[in-house]
Structure formats: structure tokens, C-alpha cells
Amino acid sequence: MRKLYIFDTTLRDGEQSLGITLNVQEKIEIARQLVKLGVDVIEAGFPASSPGDLASVRTLARELQGVIVCGLSRAVEGDIDSCAEALREAEYPRIHTGIAVSPVHMAQKLKLSPDQVVETAVAAVKHAKKYVGDVEFYAEDAFRSDLPFLARVLEQVIEAGATVVNIPDTVGYATPWEYGEMVTYVREHVPNIDRAVLSIHCHNDLGMATANSLAGIMAGAGQVEGTINGIGERAGNTSLEEVIMAIYTQRSRYGIETGVHTREISATSRLVSRITGVPVPAHKAIVGSNAFMHASGIHQDGVLKERTTYEIINPEVVGVPKNRIVLSARSGRHAFKYRLAELGYQVEAERLETLYQSFLQLADQKGEIFDQDLHALVGGNIVEDNEISIQQISVTTAGAARATATVTLELDGEAVTDAACGNGPVDAVFRAVDRLVGEPVTLEDYTLQSVSRDKKALGEATVKVRASDGGLIVGRGISTDIIEASARAYVNALVKVKKIANQSYGQVSAVISDEVPVINRQ
Ligand SMILES: CC(=O)SCCNC(=O)CCNC(=O)[C@H](O)C(C)(C)COP(=O)(O)OP(=O)(O)OC[C@H]1O[C@@H](n2cnc3c(N)ncnc32)[C@H](O)[C@@H]1OP(=O)(O)O
Numbered sequence: 001m002r003k004l005y006i007f008d009t010t011l012r013d014g015e016q017s018l019g020i021t022l023n024v025q026e027k028i029e030i031a032r033q034l035v036k037l038g039v040d041v042i043e044a045g046f047p048a049s050s051p052g053d054l055a056s057v058r059t060l061a062r063e064l065q066g067v068i069v070c071g072l073s074r075a076v077e078g079d080i081d082s083c084a085e086a087l088r089e090a091e092y093p094r095i096h097t098g099i100a101v102s103p104v105h106m107a108q109k110l111k112l113s114p115d116q117v118v119e120t121a122v123a124a125v126k127h128a129k130k131y132v133g134d135v136e137f138y139a140e141d142a143f144r145s146d147l148p149f150l151a152r153v154l155e156q157v158i159e160a161g162a163t164v165v166n167i168p169d170t171v172g173y174a175t176p177w178e179y180g181e182m183v184t185y186v187r188e189h190v191p192n193i194d195r196a197v198l199s200i201h202c203h204n205d206l207g208m209a210t211a212n213s214l215a216g217i218m219a220g221a222g223q224v225e226g227t228i229n230g231i232g233e234r235a236g237n238t239s240l241e242e243v244i245m246a247i248y249t250q251r252s253r254y255g256i257e258t259g260v261h262t263r264e265i266s267a268t269s270r271l272v273s274r275i276t277g278v279p280v281p282a283h284k285a286i287v288g289s290n291a292f293m294h295a296s297g298i299h300q301d302g303v304l305k306e307r308t309t310y311e312i313i314n315p316e317v318v319g320v321p322k323n324r325i326v327l328s329a330r331s332g333r334h335a336f337k338y339r340l341a342e343l344g345y346q347v348e349a350e351r352l353e354t355l356y357q358s359f360l361q362l363a364d365q366k367g368e369i370f371d372q373d374l375h376a377l378v379g380g381n382i383v384e385d386n387e388i389s390i391q392q393i394s395v396t397t398a399g400a401a402r403a404t405a406t407v408t409l410e411l412d413g414e415a416v417t418d419a420a421c422g423n424g425p426v427d428a429v430f431r432a433v434d435r436l437v438g439e440p441v442t443l444e445d446y447t448l449q450s451v452s453r454d455k456k457a458l459g460e461a462t463v464k465v466r467a468s469d470g471g472l473i474v475g476r477g478i479s480t481d482i483i484e485a486s487a488r489a490y491v492n493a494l495v496k497v498k499k500i501a502n503q504s505y506g507q508v509s510a511v512i513s514d515e516v517p518v519i520n521r522q
């Protein structure tokens, strides 16, 4: 197996993301997690940029063990001196210095000729070598450079002592096959390339940083640079977790390994997101919250039968305890039954079908269905009573107290409508239902509570009504609309009152079973 070195620049290039400035405590917290993750190099900052960053790099250099700590600098003596000062106490210090090599950067930005650039590059490496043995040279904007010139620069800096040479796609302009070709070119045209590790560093301006990095690795690069969650200048950098897991999942085919403890990936991603304040998109590969969730019936069925049908990574490998089956209107019977069984409900086929149809109706209204919703569904509080069902409710209010409700019910197979005024919308609805059902009851109690999470949480209404024979009957109703939940609860209670009235006392418990927890008969 070929070893691939992982160079993490979350604290340097990642920190160049708009809006991120990390203080020393924040950098140290992330760096400690990166050590746990098992990266080989931590680029801690750009010491010449500010006294604060110099102090941060110095602290990390002092505190971190078992990892190379690196500081970035221009090919400028003062920058290199700052790096050396910051890294003085590092167990394994590395100075990363360099200069741009593309025509536009040399002519327009640096205002140097190619020969002057070579001279500056060599002088910078020699200066850094006075302080540390491990010097990485970056040929900025290498991808847009003239390749024979790039080869010349690299040969000279290796001759000057560079131990690592980095050929970045600074502006994220490459495509994978072109980037791979550049790596191949360098390996074939820099005569002393075997004396240095060849490093790659890709930006994501065209969304190809990971693909380009993999192409570079396949073409023989020995070190890959990137950041956790892909944060970085402009559109960001290569997401290290993506490269690491691409290598991991294909390790037998690629013959490449890293020293990364993949189970730390998820924790590292969450920490970086929390500290930098940059959220991880839900659909982000490897570390997005949806990465191991299955939302549609066909996939859920497949995963339940055999995980690998729709999962290329075992979530535990990246530190996610388990995948998740998310129930929605796109779920099928297999997933529905599976979740019910997990909640302890063993439901026979016929009832399962009825519940599943109710579940679909609810899911169409609600989107995601949570466990609390399922409990309510199985408890019978969502399933519409088939003797009286609510077809339509419309309520108008005028001021806080006055409301008018028009309710249409299906009563014994026939649609009937009536309207009533009341003291608020719920009272108006109950009065309209009373007029339609014609069952004389007195409302004793009414409560409303939320039974699940999120903005579309279900409201559960509970009513207690006193029947004309003195019995106290409980009705429950659930809906995402609290007026509808209240109407369902009231109708549910009235249906029970009617049933009780039509049956002998001996049959009551059989008819209403455990759906009616309170029946007081005096
Ligand atoms: C591809 C990358 O370099 S990614 C790293 C980016 N990181 C940073 O920029 C770190 C934060 N930057 C800073 O704190 C400041 O820009 C500093 C301290 C580096 C320099 O600040 P200043 O001296 O005020 O210069 P400023 O940033 O305005 O301009 C950059 C100068 O460095 C030159 N320069 C840029 N890169 C290099 C290089 N690699 N080697 C030598 N000179 C360089 C530019 O040509 C320009 O020179 P000029 O002043 O002669 O025109």
C-alpha cells in the first residue's frame, strides 16, 4: 500500500473563508481534534499576517505533539522569519513558503520576470532551511503556469532543499484529467522529483476540488492538502473528509492508505462547523446531516433488506452511530412496518394497511413523520371515525371572542352542513357540530397540546363531554391544524356517546376498548 500524507489547512486556508477569524483557543480546540483524526500535517496559520496569528501558531507549535505543525509565508525573508519564530517550539516544524509561477501572477501581481521568480523562490527555500529541515515550497497558480517553467522552478527549489513541493490549482480552474496530467508531467520532467514529496492543493471554484485531488493522487501525488468541510478562500478548498473516504472506500483498488482514524470524521466536522459558524449543508457528502438518511420507500426497503444496496459507507466508519429511515409520504409499507415494530407495535396485515393509508394522508400534510406521530396514529387518534367524518371546516373571526364556524360532516353516509356562532373559533365549531349531530352533551374539559416537533407539529386536542345519562366520555383528535384537531376530538367524543347510547352497558368496553380511558357511570 502506498501511504498518502494528509495536510490539513483548515486553520489557514479554511480560516481565509469570508467571515471566519479564529482565536488561539478556537484554533487549539480544532487542532487537537485534527490530531485525534490522525492528519499528518496541520497548517496552523500565516504568522507574518498579524501578531495574533503569530501567537496562535506559536501556541499550537508548543502544544501539539506527534504531528507536523506548519506555518505559511510568502517568499519574503521577514515572513519566513515570523514562521521560524512561531514554530520554534514545535516538535516537527515545517515552513511552507512559495511564490506564484503563472504568467498573469508573475507579470501583473508580482511584477517580476520568470528568472526573478526562480531566484526569489530558491532564496526563500534556502532562507527557510536555515531554520528548519522540513521546507515545503508552493508554486502558486501552478495549474495556469507554463509547464516547462514550472518544472524548472521545482527542480531548482528541490535542489535548494525543499522537502515537499506543492503544485496548487489556486483558482480552481482545472478539470480532473488535466490536473492528473500536470502531476504526471511534473513527475516525468523534474529530474530530482523523487527527493521531495509531491503535494497537491485544489480550490473548488468549479466544484471539482475533490475530483481534481483524486486525479492528482492517482497520478502519483504523495500528499493532499485540504480542509474539513471544504471551507476556504472563495468557493473553498478540497474537502478532506471526501478525499479520505474516497480513498478508504476504494482502498483495495487504489492500493493507497492514509493514517486517518475515520471514526473521528463526523466529530471533527461538527466541531469545525460549530467553531467557525459555517453550517454544513444537509446534503454534503460524508458529513451532511442527510448523508446517511434514507427518505424514499424503494431505498428504505432496499436498505432494510441489505444495507449495501444504497449505502457505500457504513455510517459507523465515519463516526455516525447509525443510518436513519425517515418516514414521509415517499415511504412504503416496509419502512412503515419496520418503524412501528421498532416502537414495539406488532400490527397484523389488515390493520397495517389501514394505518398505512392514514399515515400517507398525515404525511402529505406534515412532511416528515416522527415517532410521536406514529404513537398517535396507532393509538387511533388520527384515524377518522367512519361513522362521522369531518369534510370541511371554515371559520371567520371578528375580534378576539366572536367567531362563526361552518362545518360539513359526513353523517351516516350523507354530507350535511351547518353554521354556528361562538365564543372563539373552537366554541363556534363545537356548536356547529352539536347542531349537526344532535347529541345532547355538556363540554366538561378541553385541552390542546403539541405531540411532535417542528413547525408542522401535530396538535392533539382532548375533550371530556358529559352525556345525557351522566357518563363522562373522552374524545381525542389530532391534526396539524388545531381547529381541525379540536373538531375531531369533539366528533370522536360524540361518536362514542352515540355508540354507548345504542349499546347495552355490557358491550361498552368492547366497542370503545382502550381508546376511552375515562368512563364514569354514576
Ligand atoms: C495563495 C496564497 O498566498 S494564499 C495565502 C493568503 N494569505 C494571506 O494573504 C495572509 C494574510 N495577508 C496579510 O496579512 C498581508 O497580505 C501580508 C502581511 C502577507 C502582506 O501585507 P502587505 O505587505 O501590506 O502587502 P499586500 O498584502 O497589500 O500585498 C502583497 C504583496 O506581496 C507580494 N506577494 C504576494 N505573494 C507573494 C509571494 N508568495 N512571495 C513574495 N511576494 C509576494 C505582492 O506582489 C505584493 O507586493 P507589493 O507590495 O510589492 O506590490
Ligand SMILES: CC(C)C(=O)C(=O)O
Pocket: 013, 072, 138, 139, 140, 141, 166, 168, 169, 170, 171, 201, 203
Ligand atoms: C498558498 C497556496 C498553497 C495556496 O493556498 C494556493 O495556491 O491556493
